[in-house]
Amino acid sequence: MNDDFMKMSIETVGTENVVQEADVVSKLSKDYYWYSPILDKKLNNKKADYVIVPDSEETLKAALQLAVNEKIPVTIRGAGTGNYGQAVPMTGGVVVDLTKLNQIKEIGEGFARVQAGMRIRDLEKNVHITDQELTIYPSTFVKATIGGFVSGGSGGIGSVTWGNLWDGNVLEAKVLTMEETVQEKVVTGEELLTYIHSYGTTGIITEVTIPIKPKTRWVQEVISFAHFHEAFEFSKIIAESPRWKKRLVSIVEAPIPTFFRPLKKMMQNHEEHLILIEIAEEDHGQIVEQALNWNGKSIHTIGAEDYRKGIGISDFTWNHTTLWALKADKKWTYLQNFFSLEKGLAQMEQIKERFGDEILFHVEWLKDRGKLIPAGLPLIKYESKERLYEIIDFFNEIGASVNDPHTYLLGAGGWNLQLEAITKKKRENDPFDLLNQEKLPAYDAVKGI
Ligand SMILES: Cc1cc2nc3c(=O)[nH]c(=O)nc-3n(C[C@H](O)[C@H](O)[C@H](O)COP(=O)(O)OP(=O)(O)OC[C@H]3O[C@@H](n4cnc5c(N)ncnc54)[C@H](O)[C@@H]3O)c2cc1C
Secondary structure, X not given: OOHHHHHXXXXXXXXXXXXXXXXXXXXXXXXXXXXXXXXXXXXXXXXXXXXXXXXXXXXXXXXXXXXHHHOOOEEEEOOOOOOOOXXXXXXXXXXXXXXXXXXXXXXXXXXXXXXXXXXXXXXXXXXXXXXXXXXXXXXXXXXXXXXXXXXXXXXXXXXXXXXXXXXXXXXXXXXXXXXXXXXXXXXXHHHHHHOOOOOOOOOEEEEEEEEEEEOOOEEEEEEEEOOHHHHHHHHHHHHHOOOOOEEEEEEEOOOHHHXXXXXXXXXXXXXXXEEEEEEEHHHHHHHHHHXXXXXXXXXXXXXXXXXXXXXXXXXXXXXXXXXXXXXXXXXXXXXXXXXXXXXXXHHHHHHHHHHXXXXXXXXXXXXXXXXXXXXXXXXXXXXXXXXXXXXXXXXXXXXXXXXXXXXXXXXXXXXXXXXXXXXXXHHHHOXXXXXXXXXXXXXXXXXXX
């Protein structure tokens, strides 16, 4: 990196907004890629030259213009909680941390417009004041930024009802490009699909408008089952039924619950499988009653009045499940896959037959492009890369299609992204290929470009 660029950056954004200390730069060059032993090996020595933390949209724009002028690689960072190395700078250059761009612009009936660096928990607090709530958010909402979620996430709590990010959960984005002269664009409709889950390769999102809904009183509930198939079948009924209002339906196979230290004491034995749910207060009683038909027993309830007080049920779901497993034993890693709605249990039986307890099931019910799906986040006892891909191949062969979380390459991880459109957008917005280098497969490698 040339020293002049560093000096100019300091002049542009102010000394206090430039991080040069090696250990802090190193920390801000990482995310949670170490969930994957494969990514851990590949990415653990990657580091930016330094980090810029702009405190206004004007300084951000000026810093980006400087990077374009000097042809310096730029990697945008929210909170750095992504799991695939999305926020890791592959070729040095600058990491631009957006967490100081954290202001609410407007909250109206049915929408919130905010700066991209706002943490989702803070956004939620502001939305709650208006008696409204978010549609979907990741289980990392305390730390994660809304811009990072839109650019690097997929779905989370709420997705069982409202779908993933690309299902109408982003209404508008304000974006800065890396053209010769940095431009600001307002993006809506179909075009949003070239920014959602694009790892900031097509532009820098500075502002996001999301839909919000009237607030519900959510009860959190943990139900225990002696048999996994009963837990799964009952969770399916909850997920499918339009009668019950829910924002979270998760299932974990035994002995995963024993990794949840705060919940362990509530369990009678270590062979229990759990369903973890967030359900509207008015539907809660019925759920607990109906669970009895499936031999399910309520073991822990958090009333609506205690929502967001202390540890919540969602702290054990989505990729937090994997985190608890890793705390218990570093050998665990995970996969992401879609089981079949009709044949999910049969697929899981086939997997068990072949791999036994090398795989433990964790399922999140979600909607993707209008379709209800039992989405797997199974834990895998890691042996080797070869064995992991043997497992992935088997999942794919039986139709339990995998979105590979062990790659930092956009598109290789699955999610049915519009890679051609994203590639075209990158060419248009980032003609010098400065944004998040090496995350998008080479232009020519993408079919039809
Ligand atoms: C324990 C755990 C649980 C998780 N649970 C979920 C979950 O439930 N659902 C889910 O979807 N994900 C989940 N994740 C992944 C991640 O936490 C979320 O996707 C989160 O929303 C990312 O936000 P962030 O601010 O940390 O983004 P970062 O990790 O900082 O960035 C993500 C990507 O977006 C880019 N980026 C960031 N901000 C911008 C911007 N303003 N403009 C353009 N590009 C930008 C970055 O370069 C990077 O490529 C989980 C991760 C962990 C470790």
